Structure formats: C-alpha cells, structure tokens
Amino acid sequence: MKVGLVLGAGGATAWVFHTGVLRTLQDERGLDPAGAEMIVGTSAGASVAATLRAGLSIDEVFRTATRPPEREEQQAMLTELRTARKTLRPLSFGLTRHVLPGGRGATLAVAGLLPPGWFPTDWLATFPGMDRFDRWPDGLWVPAVRAADGEVVVFGRDRVDVPVHVAVEASSAVPGMFRPRVIDGVTYIDGGVASSTHADLLVDTDVDLVVVSAPMSKPSRRLFARNARQRLSAEVATLRRAGIETIVVQPSVAAVEAARGFPRRNPEAGTAILGHAVEATQVALASA
Numbered sequence: 001m002k003v004g005l006v007l008g009a010g011g012a013t014a015w016v017f018h019t020g021v022l023r024t025l026q027d028e029r030g031l032d033p034a035g036a037e038m039i040v041g042t043s044a045g046a047s048v049a050a051t052l053r054a055g056l057s058i059d060e061v062f063r064t065a066t067r068p069p070e071r072e073e074q075q076a077m078l079t080e081l082r083t084a085r086k087t088l089r090p091l092s093f094g095l096t097r098h099v100l101p102g103g104r105g106a107t108l109a110v111a112g113l114l115p116p117g118w119f120p121t122d123w124l125a126t127f128p129g130m131d132r133f134d135r136w137p138d139g140l141w142v143p144a145v146r147a148a149d150g151e152v153v154v155f156g157r158d159r160v161d162v163p164v165h166v167a168v169e170a171s172s173a174v175p176g177m178f179r180p181r182v183i184d185g186v187t188y189i190d191g192g193v194a195s196s197t198h199a200d201l202l203v204d205t206d207v208d209l210v211v212v213s214a215p216m217s218k219p220s221r222r223l224f225a226r227n228a229r230q231r232l233s234a235e236v237a238t239l240r241r242a243g244i245e246t247i248v249v250q251p252s253v254a255a256v257e258a259a260r261g262f263p264r265r266n267p268e269a270g271t272a273i274l275g276h277a278v279e280a281t282q283v284a285l286a287s288a
Contacts, residue, residue, distance in 0.1 A: 002037040004207035006199045007045030009192030010215030013259045014044035015065035020277025021213040038139045043192040046142045046168040053137040054129025066270035092147045107227045108150045111193040114176035121169035136160035143191035143198045144170035196228040200235040210246045218251045249284045
C-alpha cells in the first residue's frame with residue numbers, strides 16, 4: 001500500500017501535534033512515516049515533512065518544538081527585529097479580489113490586507129535535517145502562496161530548483177507575523193492562507209491511503225479555523241471520490257484548551273498536546 005501523508009499548518013502546536021500523529025501511525029499501524037510515498041507539508045507541517053524526508057526521527061521534531069530558545073538565539077532575534085523594515089502598509093492588494101465571487105476565499109483577502117510580518121524565517125534553515133539535502137528529495141511537496149495574485153506554487157512539484165529550507169520558509173511566512181520570502185524576485189507567503197492542508201494535491205498521485213494531520217481544523221469559530229475545516233472537508237471529498245482511502249486526525253476541544261499559550265506562555269504544554277494527538281489518532285484509526 002502506497003501511503004501519502006498530509007501535515008498541516010498550525011505553528012509550534014502543529015509541530016508537536018504532528019509528532020503524536022506520526023508516532024501513533026508507527027506504533028499502532030506499523031506505518032513508517034519516513035517511508036511514505038508522498039508527503040505534503042504546509043507551513044509548520046513543511047518543517048516536519050522535511051525532517052522526515054531527511055531521515056531524522058520523529059523525536060527530533062518534538063525536542064526542537066519543546067526546547068526553549070537559547071539566550072544567544074533570543075538576542076539574535078531581538079537584533080533582527082530592531083533592524084527590520086517595519087510598515088503597516090497592506091501586504092498585497094492583489095489578494096483582496098479573492099473575497100469576490102469566483103475567488104479563493106476570505107482568508108486570502110484578509111492575508112492581503114495584513115502588513116508584512118517582522119519576524120524572520122531564516123532560522124528554519126537550522127530545523128533538524130535541513131542541512132542534509134543536496135537536491136530536492138523525491139515525494140516532498142511544499143505549497144506556498146504567491147503574494148501578488150494568490151496562486152499556489154508547490155515546491156517539489158512545480159519547482160525543484162530552490163533549497164528545501166527556502167521553500168519551507170516561504171510556506172511558513174504567516175502574514176502579519178513572519179516576513180514574506182522572496183525567491184527570484186517573486187514574493188511568497190504562508191501556504192496555509194489558501195489551505196491549511198492542501199490534501200487534494202494527492203488526488204493525481206498513485207497513493208492508496210492518505211493520512212491527514214490537520215491541527216488548524218480545530219473546533220473554533222475563528223475565520224481561519226472555519227476555513228481550514230471547510231477546505232479540508234472539500235479536499236477529503238475529492239480524495240474519496242477518486243477512490244483513495246483517507247483518514248483525518250483533528251484536535252479535540254480538550255486539545256485546543258491544553259495548547260493555549262504554547263509555547264511562550266505555557267512551555268510545559270508540549271507533553272499534553274502530544275498525548276491529545278495520540279488519542280485523536282487512535283480514534284481516527286479505529287473509525288476508519
């Protein structure tokens with residue numbers, strides 16, 4: 001059986017949630033995450049996907065996600081923030097058209113109205129495994145959004161001529177928080193503003209089973225969570241119509257509560273998030 005993994009957006013909480021999902025697949029189903037035929041990683045999920053393709057263990061991700069930054073790292077970040085070009089000018093008026101009929105949704109429009117973020121993304125180059133790639137690995141797709149018009153570019157499918165860590169930075173450039181990533185003169189932002197999962201990318205591949213870890217599809221009334229659930233539902237329907245078995249793992253209300261304030265205000269929540277992810281995966285597997 002050829003397996004496709006979809007690792008969705010969701011910040012530091014998503015890193016920990018994904019490790020719980022992947023551990024459970026490995027322990028209870030004997031599925032080797034690193035050996036998946038295809039891995040689609042969006043935003044935070046892109047970092048985890050790259051780590052898997054680099055051949056590192058799931059535990060490396062958990063240790064990275066739950067390790068407090070060193071003093072030197074904090075100082076370097078503060079220096080970058082002080083010298084960053086700051087503006088409140090909207091990121092891209094070209095994205096606002098997506099709120100109109102025929103557009104791709106309100107989240108793209110909202111992203112366009114937000115200012116560019118100030119936090120750098122280049123620290124993602126130090127994420128476990130990023131230094132192991134001398135070429136683009138097979139079976140790794142990283143979606144990012146072109147800021148000018150909202151088109152989704154899938155690195156690893158559409159382009160393989162950029163370093164993996166650069167594509168991960170582009171997919172992780174959350175508007176209003178992280179700086180957009182410029183590649184060959186083109187500005188890219190977080191792939192999650194179009195879809196937190198992009199699971200339907202796998203419909204044209206030869207996978208038999210797709211497992212989706214969707215931290216952003218959480219029980220919340222907020223715009224981005226609602227959009228994540230709606231997009232995921234449509235993507236899963238597309239996969240199942242194509243005859244591809246699909247298992248979806250989403251956070252529970254208890255998991256959302258446990259993750260509040262993580263990692264800055266509640267750094268100890270990592271273990272609880274991991275436990276909730278394991279439980280959610282067990283439920284999803286049992287009902288499949």
